[in-house]
Amino acid sequence: MDKTLEQSYGQLSILEDCTITRQILDRVGDKWSVLIIVNLGVKSLRFKELQRRSGGISQRMLTQTLRHLERDGLVWRKATPTVPLTVEYGLTALGESLLHPLQALVEWVNGNRAAIAEARTGYDSKHEPVGTE
Amino acid sequence: MDKTLEQSYGQLSILEDCTITRQILDRVGDKWSVLIIVNLGVKSLRFKELQRRSGGISQRMLTQTLRHLERDGLVWRKATPTVPLTVEYGLTALGESLLHPLQALVEWVNGNRAAIAEARTGYDSKHEPVGTE
DNA sequence: CAGAATCCGGTCTGATACTG
């Protein structure tokens, strides 16, 4: 159907040729990365401020997520050895370029939110007999 | 930086307003969904054929992934009660429309694969002292 | 063929406590 996607993604290739693709997709899919990227896309932030803006993320998860993003070159980290210690995070050029495909995806979700919710309701009414689940 | 994204995604909203966004992102991020969608995007397939094309997926995971995608209205399922039983899967219109943002993301990854690999190497050389990890 | 059910080890995550 979509030849380009097929070519760029490959057939059985996620686990073979496309290990990195899978890894990046994992990053996109993990619980916090996208939220962090979007927040940093708005503007650079310090650790605590970033945590506040990111809803209920624990500082453990925030640290971990930031390390991953930093390692992939999507986020930079600037530590200033002031007295209580100041660290600022922001998007690299690479990270900012990721905003666009991410935006396309998020917009797709928002545009089809109703359709998905409806599909789920329909599916659930036909399945899931009566029970608690 | 990217106002549109910020608006559509919200600030702290992933866990509050945007539960569905998070759920769809989870779907994109999970190990097999994208591969399945891409494979079905090429053409409709039967269970076994789909499994063959999807590398090393177990039938447990294939079933589970398909159920999720079906519930979200992205995939249809057509069972024909023949003798050994025939089931065919394919993308719905909704599922096909998802191919585009997905493609944008995959293309971004492919286009930036080298940059990411390089960033990782650089990061790892500075960190990870010497050890086994 | 197309699954459902069960077992089970590994990973992810959050809470908590401690450090420069």
Added chain:
DNA sequence: CAGTATCAGACCGGATTCTG
């Protein structure tokens, strides 16, 4: 402030076994 370390529980995903 900005983390690191540790621990326990939830969850994920694979292998195996069984059914219509």
